[in-house]
Amino acid sequence: MCSAPTVPERDLIAQDIHAYLDRYRNKELLRFVAVGSVDDGKSTLIGRLLHDTGMVYQDQLESVKRASNIEGEEIDFSLFTDGLRAEREQGITIDVAYRYFATEKRKFIIADTPGHIQYTRNMVTGASTANVALILIDARLGVLQQSRRHAFIASLLGIPHLAVCVNKMDLVGYDQQVFERICRDFREFSDTLTIPDVSFFPVSALKGVNIVEPSEKTEWYDGPNVLEYLETVEISEDWNTESFRFPIQYVIRPNLNYRGFAAQIVSGSIEKGDEVLSLPSGKTSTVESIDTFDGSIGSAYTPQSVVIRLADEIDSSRGDMLVKKSDLPHVGRDFDAHMVWMSETPLDLQKSYLIKHTTQAVRAQVTKIHWAKNMDTLEEEPATTLELNDVAKVNMDCHRAIFFDDYGQNRATGAFILIDSLTNATVASGMIVGPETHQDLDDALKELRAGSGLQPKTQVSPKERLEKMGQRGATIWLTGLPGSGRWSLAYALERRLFDLGRTATVVDPTNEDLRSIISAAKACTDAGLVTICAFPSYHKEDRDNLRERLGDDRVIQVYVNTDEKLCRERRPDADFSGFEAPQNPDLVVALDQVRLDKAIEFIVEALEKRGQLKV
Numbered sequence: 001m002c003s004a005p006t007v008p009e010r011d012l013i014a015q016d017i018h019a020y021l022d023r024y025r026n027k028e029l030l031r032f033v034a035v036g037s038v039d040d041g042k043s044t045l046i047g048r049l050l051h052d053t054g055m056v057y058q059d060q061l062e063s064v065k066r067a068s069n070i071e072g073e074e075i076d077f078s079l080f081t082d083g084l085r086a087e088r089e090q091g092i093t094i095d096v097a098y099r100y101f102a103t104e105k106r107k108f109i110i111a112d113t114p115g116h117i118q119y120t121r122n123m124v125t126g127a128s129t130a131n132v133a134l135i136l137i138d139a140r141l142g143v144l145q146q147s148r149r150h151a152f153i154a155s156l157l158g159i160p161h162l163a164v165c166v167n168k169m170d171l172v173g174y175d176q177q178v179f180e181r182i183c184r185d186f187r188e189f190s191d192t193l194t195i196p197d198v199s200f201f202p203v204s205a206l207k208g209v210n211i212v213e214p215s216e217k218t219e220w221y222d223g224p225n226v227l228e229y230l231e232t233v234e235i236s237e238d239w240n241t242e243s244f245r246f247p248i249q250y251v252i253r254p255n256l257n258y259r260g261f262a263a264q265i266v267s268g269s270i271e272k273g274d275e276v277l278s279l280p281s282g283k284t285s286t287v288e289s290i291d292t293f294d295g296s297i298g299s300a301y302t303p304q305s306v307v308i309r310l311a312d313e314i315d316s317s318r319g320d321m322l323v324k325k326s327d328l329p330h331v332g333r334d335f336d337a338h339m340v341w342m343s344e345t346p347l348d349l350q351k352s353y354l355i356k357h358t359t360q361a362v363r364a365q366v367t368k369i370h371w372a373k374n375m376d377t378l379e380e381e382p383a384t385t386l387e388l389n390d391v392a393k394v395n396m397d398c399h400r401a402i403f404f405d406d407y408g409q410n411r412a413t414g415a416f417i418l419i420d421s422l423t424n425a426t427v428a429s430g431m432i433v434g435p436e437t438h439q440d441l442d443d444a445l446k447e448l449r450a451g452s453g454l455q456p457k458t459q460v461s462p463k464e465r466l467e468k469m470g471q472r473g474a475t476i477w478l479t480g481l482p483g484s485g486r487w488s489l490a491y492a493l494e495r496r497l498f499d500l501g502r503t504a505t506v507v508d509p510t511n512e513d514l515r516s517i518i519s520a521a522k523a524c525t526d527a528g529l530v531t532i533c534a535f536p537s538y539h540k541e542d543r544d545n546l547r548e549r550l551g552d553d554r555v556i557q558v559y560v561n562t563d564e565k566l567c568r569e570r571r572p573d574a575d576f577s578g579f580e581a582p583q584n585p586d587l588v589v590a591l592d593q594v595r596l597d598k599a600i601e602f603i604v605e606a607l608e609k610r611g612q613l614k615v
Contacts, residue, residue: 027102030235032163033111033127035154036136037146041167045136045205046099046112049227051075052212055101098126105231120375120389121342123153124429128415131235132161134226139172139202143185149375151186155193156338156391156431158411160238162190162198163229169218170204176220194408197233201226239302240410244268244276245329246322247358247413252307260291260307261316263359266412268324269301270308276322278314279403282445284325285312319360321403329403329413331444336370336433338407339394341386343420343427349385351461353427355398357416363399364418370394386428393433403444406434422460465528470614471502473525475550476603478534479543479582480560483570485591486534489560489599494532496600502613504530514542518549525554530607538579556606559585563592 034042050056097112111126127133133154137147154162164186172178179202190198201210202218203226209215210225224232250262270276274287290300291307300306308322316322323329341347352365372383372392386392407414418428466472476493478486490506497504507520517535524531537543547555559582568576587606589599607613 027105027107028235029107029109030132030230030233031109031111031130032132032134032230033113033123033130033154033159034134034136035113035123035127035150036167037138037141037144037150040136040138041205042134042136043097043112045134045165045167045203045211045226046110047075048205048208048211049110050099050101052208053101053103053227055099103227103231108230120153120391121340123150124157124340124342127154127157127159128429130157130159131238132163132230132233133159134163134165136165136167136205137182137186139166139168139178139182142182143189145376145378147186148189148378151190151193151195152373152378153391155195156340158194158407158414158431160196161233161235162195163226164198164200165203165205165226166200167203167205169202169209170207174202174209174217176202176218179221199223199229201229240267240405240412241302242268243327243329243405243410244270244322244324245358245405245410245413246270246276246308247360248316248318248320248322249359251317258309259313260289260309261322262305262307264305265300265302266358267302267410268327269299271299275325276308276310277325277328277441278316279321279323279329279331279444280401281315281320282441283312283314283316285310285314287311319358321358323403325441328439328441328444329405329410330434330439331401331403332435332439333398333401334367334395335404335435336393336395337416337430338433339366339386339392339418339428339430341388341390341392341428343425344388345420345427346388347386347428348461348463350463352399352421354419354421355396355402355416355430356419357402357404358413360402361419362402363421364396366394367397368395394430396430404432404434407431409434422464462528466614469503469528471528471530472612472614473528473531473554474607474610474612475521475525475531475533475546475555476607477521477537477543477546477555477557478532478560479537479557479585480562481564481567481576481579482536482574483567484560484562485596486560489558489589489591489596490532490534492596493600493603496597496604497530500604502530503528504532506532507535509533509535514545518546521546522550525550530612540580540582543582553610556587556603556610556612557582557585558587558589558603558606561588561590563590566592 034046036042099110099112101108111130113123113126135147135150137143151162166179166182169179183200187198201223202221203210205211209217210221212225212227214225245267246263246265248261248263252260252262270287270290272287272290275284276287277284287308288311289309290297291309347366349366352363355362355364369383369386370393371380372386372390374381375391383392405413414432414434416430416432417426418430419425420427462472478490480486494504494506505524507517507524509517514535514537517533521531521533543557587602589602591599
């Protein structure tokens with residue numbers, strides 16, 4: 001049982017448990033996240049909140065008392081949230097810990113997130129749905145670079161309220177000047193961010209000063225304590241109540257007379273009789289009924305989950321969206337976004353991923369990295385890839401148009417996650433930077449009906465093929481006179497590479513022309529194979545065409561420079577006219593001077609030197 005529920009609720013529990021549950025269910029929910037540098041006291045502050053509001057179970061309280069080893073203190077409040085063994089051993093927060101409590105006025109979900117830069121992805125996960133961010137600052141140390149980093153991430157995630165708790169005021173003698181100096185320093189930085197509401201609190205989480213009750217130790221402070229702020233901060237305006245967005249999750253069809261679209265209203269409101277537009281079809285209808293578990297209602301608003309029935313039969317399904325014609329989302333395949341990379345496997349610009357946006361999944365690719373944020377200096381730097389915990393601004397190109405809003409205007413339709421379709425792992429989270437230009441209905445529908453805008457692209461990139469196969473795709477192009485031994489060398493090289501555990505193939509030239517051979521070589525090289533060709537290519541123009549199609553870095557031209565006299569003896573019926581010897585081949589072998597196996601060794605060494613074979 002909990003240690004001390006408030007008196008009115010205790011009486012209600014004893015008298016009418018159903019009334020108590022109804023009261024709890026109807027309370028407004030506030031989500032907040034606690035962030036800060038290592039040892040700033042995030043977990044201690046949350047533990048103090050839980051303890052002083054009576055939201056700690058008795059057995060948990062006894063367990064924490066036994067585990068506490070702080071000199072002069074009975075309870076280590078951080079242990080209420082730092083539940084992992086590694087967290088307790090190291091004295092740091094690693095994973096996101098969620099805790100729940102309620103007061104007479106509100107119910108709360110707390111996310112205790114790590115402060116280490118190496119756990120940025122964990123912080124982003126915990127903060128992504130928060131209404132309020134509590135940022136803790138050690139009064140002895142002041143505003144550190146980590147504090148600015150956490151404020152920047154909170155701003156990036158669109159958290160509208162920032163509560164800056166200047167903690168450990170007891171260690172600076174509750175000095176008002178220290179508090180005001182930290183407030184000025186932080187305000188100077190926060191004014192550069194897009195956070196509309198920033199408040200400051202002088203606290204001591206360990207001593208319980210200004211956490212749940214006001215304290216005489218800070219008589220110079222006349223603002224609310226942390227709990228009062230959390231109970232009264234206005235969050236109703238945090239929801240987008242203007243733009244109606246209804247991303248369909250499921251079509252309910254229990255019988256022939258009922259067809260409803262089930263989803264959460266992620267923003268805006270809807271009334272019976274309103275006209276709605278279905279995207280991507282562009283069809284319009286009116287709302288015939290708004291259904292809930294308890295029956296039909298006349299109107300609904302965010303964040304309710306309802307079933308909408310329309311007056312007309314419209315072909316809509318999961319992934320489609322109902323909106324109002326007068327307030328459309330932006331429709332497009334190409335957009336910029338802020339991205340947090342959350343995978344240990346770096347971003348691969350040469351492969352496509354899946355975007356999970358509202359209730360639809362669309363194939364897409366990152367086409368450009370505008371900049372990556374240096375998380376130590378918060379400066380924007382050029383980047384060619386993204387590593388774990390990197391934050392960047394990128395350009396996305398989707399296979400088909402999606403309907404979205406700027407993340408700053410609508411967190412539900414402006415957010416997405418990026419999924420690796422091969423592993424099904426979430427690799428990144430993104431916040432769309434919406435275009436400034438207005439888009440009317442005709443333009444939106446034209447974009448939707450334009451079809452696929454993404455150039456077809458393999459889902460397996462060259463980097464992945466290298467990791468899987470231990471080799472990069474390459475073409476060995478053997479050039480020489482008839483009778484020079486090119487074909488013997490080609491098939492012997494294939495055998496040798498196979499014996500070495502490599503994947504190689506010889507392109508058969510039978511009934512093929514140069515153009516088709518080059519196309520086949522490109523397909524095999526793109527697939528990661530070592531492709532061997534001994535097709536006659538007498539002219540420099542032919543070989544230049546090959547390099548242009550495949551790329552210089554993927555072609556190794558070997559001039560099989562066997563003595564012409566010997567070649568004529570071997571092939572007296574062949575045409576030797578018009579042959580243009582390569583001027584700058586990558587390798588020259590003369591099979592009348594070196595053995596076949598030695599020539600193969602030369603070619604394998606050339607492949608390894610080029611980095612085509614992973615050693």
